[in-house]
Amino acid sequence: MEVMARVSTSSTFTSVSEALVTLEAAMGFLAAADTTQMPTVVQAQCLQTLELMDAVKTEARARVLAAFTSAQGYREDAAYSSRTWLIHQTRITKGAASRHIEWAQRAVRTPLVIDRLARKQVSESLALVSCGWADKMPEAMRDKALKILLDAAQGGADQRDLNKLGAEMLERCQGDQPDQDPEPSFEDRAVRLDKTLGGAGVLTGDLTPACAAAVSQVLESLSAPAGADDFRSQRQRYHDALHEAMRRLITGGLLPERAGQPAKVWAHISLADLLALDPGGTVTREWITRTRGQWAAARAANSVADGDGGAWLDGADATGFACDASISPIVTGDVDPTALEDLVRLCVELAGYTPRRRADDADAGSAADAGPLPPTGRGREALEQAIIGKAVELLSGPGGLASFLRRRLLGARLAGPSLPLDVGWSENVPAGIRNAVMIRDQHCRWAGGCLQPASACEVHHTKPKSRGGKTSVKDCVLLCWFHHHVAIHREGWTLVLNPDGTTTAWNKDLTKTLHSHSPPARAG
Numbered sequence: 001m002e003v004m005a006r007v008s009t010s011s012t013f014t015s016v017s018e019a020l021v022t023l024e025a026a027m028g029f030l031a032a033a034d035t036t037q038m039p040t041v042v043q044a045q046c047l048q049t050l051e052l053m054d055a056v057k058t059e060a061r062a063r064v065l066a067a068f069t070s071a072q073g074y075r076e077d078a079a080y081s082s083r084t085w086l087i088h089q090t091r092i093t094k095g096a097a098s099r100h101i102e103w104a105q106r107a108v109r110t111p112l113v114i115d116r117l118a119r120k121q122v123s124e125s126l127a128l129v130s131c132g133w134a135d136k137m138p139e140a141m142r143d144k145a146l147k148i149l150l151d152a153a154q155g156g157a158d159q160r161d162l163n164k165l166g167a168e169m170l171e172r173c174q175g176d177q178p179d180q181d182p183e184p185s186f187e188d189r190a191v192r193l194d195k196t197l198g199g200a201g202v203l204t205g206d207l208t209p210a211c212a213a214a215v216s217q218v219l220e221s222l223s224a225p226a227g228a229d230d231f232r233s234q235r236q237r238y239h240d241a242l243h244e245a246m247r248r249l250i251t252g253g254l255l256p257e258r259a260g261q262p263a264k265v266w267a268h269i270s271l272a273d274l275l276a277l278d279p280g281g282t283v284t285r286e287w288i289t290r291t292r293g294q295w296a297a298a299r300a301a302n303s304v305a306d307g308d309g310g311a312w313l314d315g316a317d318a319t320g321f322a323c324d325a326s327i328s329p330i331v332t333g334d335v336d337p338t339a340l341e342d343l344v345r346l347c348v349e350l351a352g353y354t355p356r357r358r359a360d361d362a363d364a365g366s367a368a369d370a371g372p373l374p375p376t377g378r379g380r381e382a383l384e385q386a387i388i389g390k391a392v393e394l395l396s397g398p399g400g401l402a403s404f405l406r407r408r409l410l411g412a413r414l415a416g417p418s419l420p421l422d423v424g425w426s427e428n429v430p431a432g433i434r435n436a437v438m439i440r441d442q443h444c445r446w447a448g449g450c451l452q453p454a455s456a457c458e459v460h461h462t463k464p465k466s467r468g469g470k471t472s473v474k475d476c477v478l479l480c481w482f483h484h485h486v487a488i489h490r491e492g493w494t495l496v497l498n499p500d501g502t503t504t505a506w507n508k509d510l511t512k513t514l515h516s517h518s519p520p521a522r523a524g
Contacts, residue, residue: 052120055127058103059117065104077448077514078493078505080482088449106131112143116150126153126162133166137173145169218245429459433473441478446487447495447505447514452480460484462497477503 013019030050035043065082068074074085082104086097107114113131116122122130130149137145145166152165191205207215222241223234232240278284437459444450444457457478463469477497479488487493492508506513 051123055117055120055122055124058124058127059107059114061100062103062107062114062117065100066107069101069104076512078446078483078487078491078507079448079450080480080486084450087451094451110134110143110146112146113150116154122150122153126157126159129153129159129162130166133162133170136166136170141173145173218242429471429476433471433476434459436473437476437478440473443478444480444483445477445495445497445503445516446479446483447503447516449516450480450483454478456480458484460488460495462495 013022030046035046038046065086069082074080074082077085077089079085079088083094083097083101086092086100087094092100103114110131113122113127117124117127127150130146130153133149134142134146148169149162149166153162157165186208188206189208189211191203191207194202194204196202219238219241222244223237225232225237230237275284438454438457441457442454444452457480459476460479461469461471462475462477465471469475474497477495479495483493483495487505488495493505495503495505497503503516504513
């Protein structure tokens with residue numbers, strides 16, 4: 001038989017950490033308890049107590065978050081606001097972070113409601129209803145209205161009762177001030193678009209009278225029934241009218257440029273899709289024949305001249321076009337005909353033979369002629385990575401297989417010249433590199449997490465150009481203005497882009513390191 005005893009809530013703790021440990025232990029006990037074996041009276045007591053604890057939790061979080069925001073504690077993790085810090089450091093949604101921030105602001109602006117929560121005199125949900133009505137009152141009457149509503153909630157009023165009381169007080173306030181504009185404040189204007197996993201959206205907002213009139217005129221003009229056979233509802237016609245209005249804005253060229261570049265549609269084509277368009281391998285074999293000839297020519301030129309094949313890069317193909325057909329993430333790199341020779345050399349080395357040794361006399365000769373043994377451990381792993389890198393160089397680039405297939409197999413609209421993706425040192429970031437980085441990163445790539453979209457970001461060189469940093473896709477990353485200009489260039493943070501696509505950042509005195517999470521696993 002379970003015995004429940006009321007304990008004092010004025011327990012003394014020696015530290016905040018001790019209180020948090022006790023809190024976790026208590027919640028862990030309840031989470032692990034067999035609730036099906038509890039008497040219903042105990043289940044009811046649990047539910048009532050947990051609801052009261054929600055009120056206390058809201059009050060405690062609001063005060064801690066208000067102090068954290070005032071002290072700019074989020075700056076220690078290079079976040080530009082408490083909201084972004086909450087999203088990335090506590091792993092909550094934008095909506096939850098916004099609600100926490102709202103309560104923290106109320107802790108400073110209206111301490112009365114926070115005090116009522118701390119005393120467990122009102123639930124969080126009814127406190128929020130009371131605050132919502134009080135916020136609509138004239139500023140001089142808000143505190144008085146909030147006290148009346150909270151007193152009513154403490155006395156047993158439910159949501160319906162609070163709504164009736166709030167509406168009556170609001171009507172009386174507006175009646176006492178006939179000259180005051182009862183329309184919503186201009187500062188309350190807002191539009192929000194929430195996207196679902198499938199790409200659909202939910203549009204909500206509070207429009208000013210001028211905006212509402214403009215939107216209404218556009219929707220009315222474009223939502224007229226298309227004829228007697230148009231069975232769409234008014235809401236469906238309004239949806240289609242909004243879509244049509246947005247389409248006309250886009251096609252009419254009336255949108256401003258995004259991040260310095262015009263709005264564009266990018267066609268993503270994988271190498272596998274291109275190969276599928278050449279089932280017999282005819283075009284692929286043509287590319288192989290051509291590449292073998294180019295390789296022979298490059299080797300011949302290098303045999304009579306010093307250098308690494310630079311003379312070969314003087315031709316038209318050496319302008320450095322990148323392939324539009326991307327292997328996710330976007331495949332980048334210079335065209336380098338010597339990559340094929342390096343690939344062969346590395347493969348021969350991996351097999352454990354020198355280039356001078358023939359297979360037919362593998363059993364003859366001294367051990368010195370046998371060449372190096374195949375590497376093992378980390379050495380073998382590094383060598384395999386090098387071979388893969390050379391294979392990628394062979395596939396990508398303006399003369400690579402992907403580009404060759406794209407230009408030969410696709411229509412004129414998708415078979416244009418490749419874009420330069422590596423131009424060495426440059427004062428400005430070329431459009432090709434900027435677009436490739438935006439497509440790859442999608443948003444600010446700060447290691448601590450940041451959801452600023454690509455349109456609000458700038459291209460950052462992970463290695464400064466003054467120290468030999470190249471203007472290339474693999475050496476550039478998207479960062480929002482705050483993390484680019486403040487976190488890195490003012491506060492001294494360093495950020496690197498790892499080979500696996502993640503980012504790592506550390507502060508100036510090396511006391512804190514941030515790591516972004518790995519990209520999501522691919523389906524299948």
